[in-house]
Amino acid sequence: MSPTSSLRGGIERRGLRDHVHDRILELLLGGGVEPGTRLGIDTIARDLDVSPTPVREALVQLERTGLVTREALKGYRVAPRLGPDQLAELFDARLMLETTAAGMASPASSTLLADLRRAQHRHAGAGEAVAGALAAGRVDPALTAEYFAADTAFHDVVLQHSGNRYLRQMSETLGAQLHRMRQTALRGVPDVEEAVAEHDAIVAAFASGDLQTPVDAMHRHLQNVRERSLREERNG
Amino acid sequence: MSPTSSLRGGIERRGLRDHVHDRILELLLGGGVEPGTRLGIDTIARDLDVSPTPVREALVQLERTGLVTREALKGYRVAPRLGPDQLAELFDARLMLETTAAGMASPASSTLLADLRRAQHRHAGAGEAVAGALAAGRVDPALTAEYFAADTAFHDVVLQHSGNRYLRQMSETLGAQLHRMRQTALRGVPDVEEAVAEHDAIVAAFASGDLQTPVDAMHRHLQNVRERSLREERNG
DNA sequence: CACCGCCGAATCCTATAGGATCTTCGAACA
DNA sequence: TGTTCGAAGATCCTATAGGATTCGGCGGTG
Numbered sequence: 001m002s003p004t005s006s007l008r009g010g011i012e013r014r015g016l017r018d019h020v021h022d023r024i025l026e027l028l029l030g031g032g033v034e035p036g037t038r039l040g041i042d043t044i045a046r047d048l049d050v051s052p053t054p055v056r057e058a059l060v061q062l063e064r065t066g067l068v069t070r071e072a073l074k075g076y077r078v079a080p081r082l083g084p085d086q087l088a089e090l091f092d093a094r095l096m097l098e099t100t101a102a103g104m105a106s107p108a109s110s111t112l113l114a115d116l117r118r119a120q121h122r123h124a125g126a127g128e129a130v131a132g133a134l135a136a137g138r139v140d141p142a143l144t145a146e147y148f149a150a151d152t153a154f155h156d157v158v159l160q161h162s163g164n165r166y167l168r169q170m171s172e173t174l175g176a177q178l179h180r181m182r183q184t185a186l187r188g189v190p191d192v193e194e195a196v197a198e199h200d201a202i203v204a205a206f207a208s209g210d211l212q213t214p215v216d217a218m219h220r221h222l223q224n225v226r227e228r229s230l231r232e233e234r235n236g
Numbered sequence: 237m238s239p240t241s242s243l244r245g246g247i248e249r250r251g252l253r254d255h256v257h258d259r260i261l262e263l264l265l266g267g268g269v270e271p272g273t274r275l276g277i278d279t280i281a282r283d284l285d286v287s288p289t290p291v292r293e294a295l296v297q298l299e300r301t302g303l304v305t306r307e308a309l310k311g312y313r314v315a316p317r318l319g320p321d322q323l324a325e326l327f328d329a330r331l332m333l334e335t336t337a338a339g340m341a342s343p344a345s346s347t348l349l350a351d352l353r354r355a356q357h358r359h360a361g362a363g364e365a366v367a368g369a370l371a372a373g374r375v376d377p378a379l380t381a382e383y384f385a386a387d388t389a390f391h392d393v394v395l396q397h398s399g400n401r402y403l404r405q406m407s408e409t410l411g412a413q414l415h416r417m418r419q420t421a422l423r424g425v426p427d428v429e430e431a432v433a434e435h436d437a438i439v440a441a442f443a444s445g446d447l448q449t450p451v452d453a454m455h456r457h458l459q460n461v462r463e464r465s466l467r468e469e470r471n472g
Numbered sequence: 473c474a475c476c477g478c479c480g481a482a483t484c485c486t487a488t489a490g491g492a493t494c495t496t497c498g499a500a501c502a
Numbered sequence: 503t504g505t506t507c508g509a510a511g512a513t514c515c516t517a518t519a520g521g522a523t524t525c526g527g528c529g530g531t532g
Contacts, residue, residue: 013308015485017296042513051487052514053289060253060296072249073493073514086401092340093402100332165322166329166413169407177402250516278483288484309484309523315504 020048021058028067028078028174031183039068039076052086065176080228090177091226095219097171098155101162102218106211112161116203119157123199125151127192139158149194154199158218181229191228198224244425256284257294258335264303264314266414267419275312277303301412318417323410326413331455332430333407334391338454342447348397352439355393360437369464378397383428390435394454417465427464434460 008027024044027033039059045052062068068076082090105112126147133140152175159171188196204216260280263269275295295312298304304312312399318326341348362383369376388411395407434457441453 015308017485018308038513040513041515053292053486057296060293061300064297064300070512072254075494075514092400093406096332096336096403102287104328119360164325164328165331166325166410169409170329173405173409174402185302232307232443253515274483276483277485289516292485294497310525 016050017054017057020044020050021061023048024058024062025067028062029179035078035080037078041075047174065173067176067180079180082177087181087229090174090181091222091229094174094178095222095226097167097174098222099160099163099219101159101171102214104164104167105158105161106206106214110163112157113179113203113207114154115157115161116154116206119150119154120199120203123147123154124196126150127196131192132140138144148179151195152178158202184190191225194224194228195221205236211233251290252286253290253293253297254432256280256286256290257297259284260294260298261303263416264298269314271316273314274280274395277311277313301409303412303416315416318413322463323417324419326410327458330410330414331458331462333403333410334394334458335402335451335455337395338402338450340400340403340449341394341397342442345397348393349439350441351393351397352390352442355386355390356435356439359383359390360432362386363432365462367428384415385429394438414453427461430460430464432456 024039041055041059042051045055047054059068059070063070063076066080069079072074126143126149129143130140130147133143155169159168162168198217202214202217202221205213237335260275277288277291277295284291295304295306299306299312303315305315306312362379362385366376366379366383369379392407395404398404434453438457439448439452441449
């Protein structure tokens with residue numbers, strides 16, 4: 001085509017392996033597959049109309065996220081559901097990660113507050129939509145998906161502004177597990193009002209300019225989420 | 237061979253892919269390769285006398301650890317050296333991980349203290365050996381390697397007893413980077429005496445039975461390690 | 473002298489084939 | 503009837519082959 005394209009910065013060359021990886025990932029995160037389901041290499045290869053080799057590489061990549069498990073000579077399977085103990089450990093790990101990130105992001109750059117307010121706005125909007133649909137007796141999967149995405153985005157803002165790539169990397173690893181947890185543990189009605197209010201408190205804490213306040217706000221929020229999740233699980 | 241081997245419990249079936257992974261890993265951790273070195277798939281395959289497929293899978297697995305980098309259609313390379321900023325972030329992440337783990341492991345089971353004392357004994361012994369060789373004007377790579385291994389093992393004890401698999405998983409990821417940092421940043425003389433003394437303080441803190449004391453001791457230790465490393469880097 | 477296009481070797485990437493292993497199903501036997 | 507053995511099918515695992523891309527060097531041109 002054009003001999004030397006004027007701007008070629010930022011275009012990320014992706015092999016076929018990465019596309020396969022994304023397809024399987026969205027399949028897993030979509031939630032339509034039961035834990036324990038076999039992920040046959042040849043089957044996936046036929047479905048996606050590729051050879052087994054890139055599928056194999058994509059599965060190796062997914063294995064590290066904990067979404068799939070592998071047994072030598074027996075193949076890959078969708079990872080089993082998170083048990084109560086794993087759930088508790090996941091909450092603890094998340095608490096550690098996000099409170100630390102909040103502390104690191106405290107020297108609030110002007111962009112942090114802007115990003116945070118934007119994310120909070122999106123989250124609140126999605127919350128209203130979900131609550132409205134719920135009041136009408138309807139549960140729209142698309143709305144709840146958007147709500148969860150907005151929630152994740154809000155927390156990601158803090159992690160992004162922590163300025164620590166290893167924390168981001170850890171959060172990315174936990175993110176997949178968190179997504180699964182949301183789909184299983186509290187599959188029905190989320191705690192919209194409380195979450196929005198607590199997110200508001202977090203934004204206010206960052207806006208206050210104090211260093212410790214955001215950490216405490218984040219701590220309280222996550223502890224509350226944990227309690228509400230456990231209560232939900234006990235009742236459901 | 238034997239139609240049905242009598243005891244087959246506990247033996248972990250490993251494919252060829254895992255062996256290749258280990259070989260490349262020990263090559264990287266051995267430190268004999270310069271950052272930026274190309275890791276040609278076909279070359280490795282010929283060296284290990286296997287086909288490219290398992291080599292490819294092993295490299296995908298290693299990519300997640302950050303030890304190797306990949307560029308689509310251009311191949312794999314040994315990851316570049318850690319820059320000053322990455323080093324600082326690595327210290328922060330480690331500080332978060334290990335202090336949290338110390339706090340979680342505080343309800344000291346009897347085995348924790350035993351493991352900790354055993355690891356401390358090994359660490360102190362290796363420290364003496366290194367110091368002795370250093371006094372004689374010799375630097376034995378085997379001794380320093382054993383010293384670093386003992387140090388890593390000591391910290392691993394705390395993480396193991398945190399009872400949180402996600403913390404362990406994160407530590408495993410950071411472990412490879414830490415290993416590289418040790419080999420580059422402070423390549424010469426480690427701070428044996430201070431480290432041994434601080435480890436002793438950590439053991440004593442756990443033995444005290446108090447909950448907060450181990451966290452503080454670990455915090456002080458890691459902060460000191462950070463300072464000493466920076467000073468070393470500034471002078472070296 | 474610098475710059476551009478071209479060509480070949482090397483390498484990566486994907487596809488295909490065959491051997492090894494696991495799983496399943498059915499029949500024979502206690 | 504329950505259990506064990508065996509064979510067929512499917513699947514995983516490794517090896518090999520061929521197309522696609524990149525990198526190096528070479529000659530031509532302004």
